Amino acid sequence: DTEVTQTPKHLVMGMTNKKSLKCEQHMGHRAMYWYKQKAKKPPELMFVYSYEKLSINESVPSRFSPECPNSSLLNLHLHALQPEDSALYLCASSQDFGLSEQFFGPGTRLTVL
Amino acid sequence: AQRVTQPEKLLSVFKGAPVELKCNYSYSGSPELFWYVQYSRQRLQLLLRHISRESIKGFTADLNKGETSFHLKKPFAQEEDSAMYYCALSTYNQGGKLIFGQGTELSVKP
Numbered sequence: 160d161t162e163v164t165q166t167p168k169h170l171v172m173g174m175t176n177k178k179s180l181k182c183e184q185h186m187g188h189r190a191m192y193w194y195k196q197k198a199k200k201p202p203e204l205m206f207v208y209s210y211e212k213l214s215i216n217e218s219v220p221s222r223f224s225p226e227c228p229n230s231s232l233l234n235l236h237l238h239a240l241q242p243e244d245s246a247l248y249l250c251a252s253s254q255d256f257g258l259s260e261q262f263f264g265p266g267t268r269l270t271v272l
Numbered sequence: 273a274q275r276v277t278q279p280e281k282l283l284s285v286f287k288g289a290p291v292e293l294k295c296n297y298s299y300s301g302s303p304e305l306f307w308y309v310q311y312s313r314q315r316l317q318l319l320l321r322h323i324s325r326e327s328i329k330g331f332t333a334d335l336n337k338g339e340t341s342f343h344l345k346k347p348f349a350q351e352e353d354s355a356m357y358y359c360a361l362s363t364y365n366q367g368g369k370l371i372f373g374q375g376t377e378l379s380v381k382p
Contacts, residue, residue, distance in 0.1 A: 201372035265314075
């Protein structure tokens with residue numbers, strides 16, 4: 160399996176809801192990433208996990224909470240989001256946390272009402 | 273500070289015409305440079321990285337350290353090349369964090 164998968168594909172939630180995004184890879188990669196992407200803009204890095212430990216948090220608001228249960232899985236827990244958080248959330252993985260190529264998932268399209 | 277500049281937001285060419293997407297970077301050390309492509313409704317994927325020196329889908333990119341540029345070129349554009357192209361920089365001292373340019377939307381007309 161040489162792909163990064165993400166579920167769900169689409170998510171609509173209210174500002175008081177709690178939801179989670181899921182990302183999975185079975186390429187044996189040790190680094191995993193969450194990005195946020197607005198329409199026709201580049202991805203913005205949110206979090207990096209290396210060997211299941213949080214390595215980078217790009218000053219993301221606490222209403223986004225990442226979790227890496229094991230080396231293949233990455234979750235993003237969402238709570239009390241704002242409409243401006245509506246975006247495409249991308250997961251990526253790379254062989255290690257360094258200069259190696261990042262492989263991106265298809266993204267979850269999130270709409271916050 | 274590290275920065276990637278893609279001066280053209282939109283580039284429109286006719287099929288069969290040469291295309292060049294510009295990318296300039298700002299970094300004092302030795303960067304790792306990439307071109308990523310995002311076709312409509314598809315995932316972001318790596319097109320080229322400078323260390324591999326490959327030609328993918330007819331595209332090439334040469335790192336010019338003197339001009340701090342990594343322009344993407346193709347001699348004959350095809351309609352299926354229409355997509356969003358992002359130049360990205362990765363530096364070891366930031367742990368391989370990718371710094372993206374703002375992107376250039378390439379439109380190839382028939």
